[in-house]
Amino acid sequence: MDELRASVRRAYERARIRQALPWAVPGLLLAGLGALANGPSVLPVGVVLTLSLVVMHWLGNGWDAGLRLGLQLGAVSFLALSGWALVFGACGSTCSSRCELFCLAVGAGAGASLARVAWIGETKQATGATWLTAWSAGLACLPLGWSGLVMVLVVVGVSSPVIVGASLRRA
């Protein structure tokens, strides 16, 4: 009987991985767009994003609830920042302050949305979505240098205390 249980459990995990694999597609798409826009140096960020999507869906149990929200906010952040770089040219020292401000604004908006989700009790969803948003936006932000990192940190910084607070409140 133990052998049966073990083989059923293995089959169940394999099935969960098979169900999770299609979630790699949006990650690979964003990574490809990021590489096209900002060069191959962002590919490691794309790999982390893609793996995160697959792992979060495989884990399930509430962690997959943040997939869509994280991808939506991340894609919006990525497209906004990439569009900004396209319109104003890649940020160099002359426009770094504008880039930083823009990154701050986009990051704060995404972070506030996630904080609100955490506040209404969906902490796993908010945590997962924050992670994905940060890495998605990082595809556009990191090549911008420090301003990119600022944006990522703001996304995390705005939502994290709320996520932590909501978790402690429910504990």
Place this chain on the structure above:
Amino acid sequence: MSRPLADDALDDAVLRVGAGDRTAFDTVYDAVVPKVRQLVGRWVGEGPDRDDATQRAMIAVFENAHRYRPEVGRALPWILAVAGWEARTVLRRRGRLREAALPEVSICPEPSPERRASEHELSRALDDVIGTLSPADQEAVLAALERTPRPEVSPATFRKRLQRALARLQAAWESSHG
């Protein structure tokens, strides 16, 4: 070791397993495996075939747990339907599935006398309504119920005849029984 679970608890546990809650795995497994083994045993008999079919059935149940929807019905019938399908697959592969009607399988206790009486009444009422159909419709319905041999027509033709006959049977039933 089996632990009896209330229907609601099993439904909830299956939903949680489908959503990725690994803590519910053993709950569902322990509640379901004796019933699956019993059902599968009725189809394929004892021996290694039963173990093989039980394993296939349990794997199919857990691989498809994410497809279970409580609004469609209870988890246990859904699980037993999956198990029954896998048992039939084992039988078919071993070439033992015959054209004759398959045995009725039930893991429920023997029906009460009242239940038997109402089933008898229902069966008589159905026979009465079938009797009101045209000969061609009667032939199609009785062949589908495996009470008479199938007419010598192509499967597609039989399916169409049966579809029309069932529609007329339903209309006849509704007009006589509301």
